[in-house]
């Protein structure tokens with residue numbers, strides 16, 4: 252069996268993009284792989300975080316993973332800061348990766364914006380920590396949304412550079428698993444922007460913990476255009492909002508965009524939105540309820556994280572020893 256590693260930041264507001272682009276796939280992959288799913292709190296602090304919110308968000312995201320059907324007994328669910336090997340291997344990779352490689356990372360440019368001088372060193376080195384996450388367990392497969400493809404490429408480069416610098420075959424080349432349907436869910440307010448936790452408008456996203464009423468209202472207010480729905484996907488090329496809603500419907504119902512277009516050919520948006528609401532509520536309702544129950548029981552969540560961290564440490568330790576050995580560290 253291959254080994255999967257993936258991570259999600261504890262930055263609040265888990266949304267439909269996280270669900271369709273990541274978490275739902277994680278739950279589906281558990282039957283074919285050994286999986287480690289990590290709440291990446293060390294990545295979160297690359298931008299300022301309020302400590303109380305970080306605590307609450309870490310538990311909420313953990314609740315989301317469990318509520319989405321990831322079994323914490325069969326898989327490992329943990330938070331990154333509790334396994335110190337992540338930080339250690341990230342430092343080692345800081346001394347393997349080159350400035351030139353990191354300078355090409357588009358996410359840093361986006362997140363640092365105009366005030367690059369003010370960005371933390373951690374934000375810049377973020378991809379090295381991500382490589383450490385994956386390689387600390389010699390993970391073979393990494394399910395991610397397509398925004399993380401470039402970081403995964405860098406992880407492969409780092410694995411290869413380490414192996415060749417120290418003449419070992421220590422780290423494998425991790426393969427991405429990118430699902431084409433709904434790899435990118437867009438904002439409900441602007442079809443050219445990704446649905447995101449950090450969008451100031453809550454109407455831009457459907458949160459995994461939203462009530463049925465919230466979901467209905469957000470879909471009703473979602474931006475569309477005046478035309479009816481097209482009969483095939485070629486009619487969506489210049490209609491980003493329509494393409495997004497149809498893409499969401501296709502993903503939630505596990506159908507192709509072709510099939511959804513055929514089903515709703517020439518329908519009005521108001522009819523389509525009613526059907527989309529029913530579908531979204533049927534999918535997300537039970538997950539939201541379970542998330543709320545778990546968030547009300549932090550001891551249960553912390554027990555999952557504690558058990559996960561222990562099992563993750565046990566997997567990481569021998570691999571770290573191999574890495575330290577390869578570099579010539581005296582291990583006492």
Ligand code: AMP
Nearest residue numbers: 260268269272273395396434435436446
């Ligand atoms: P983040 O919210 O940035 O921590 O991302 C967690 C996971 O969700 C990653 O695998 C992302 O690629 C995925 N993801 C985040 N936003 C979206 C989106 N709008 N559409 C699809 N996948 C997303």
Ligand code: TRP
Nearest residue numbers: 256257258259291381384393395
């Ligand atoms: N950077 C990823 C994101 O923002 C989260 C992440 C951290 C991750 N470490 C990872 C994803 C390792 C896959 C593998 O979405």
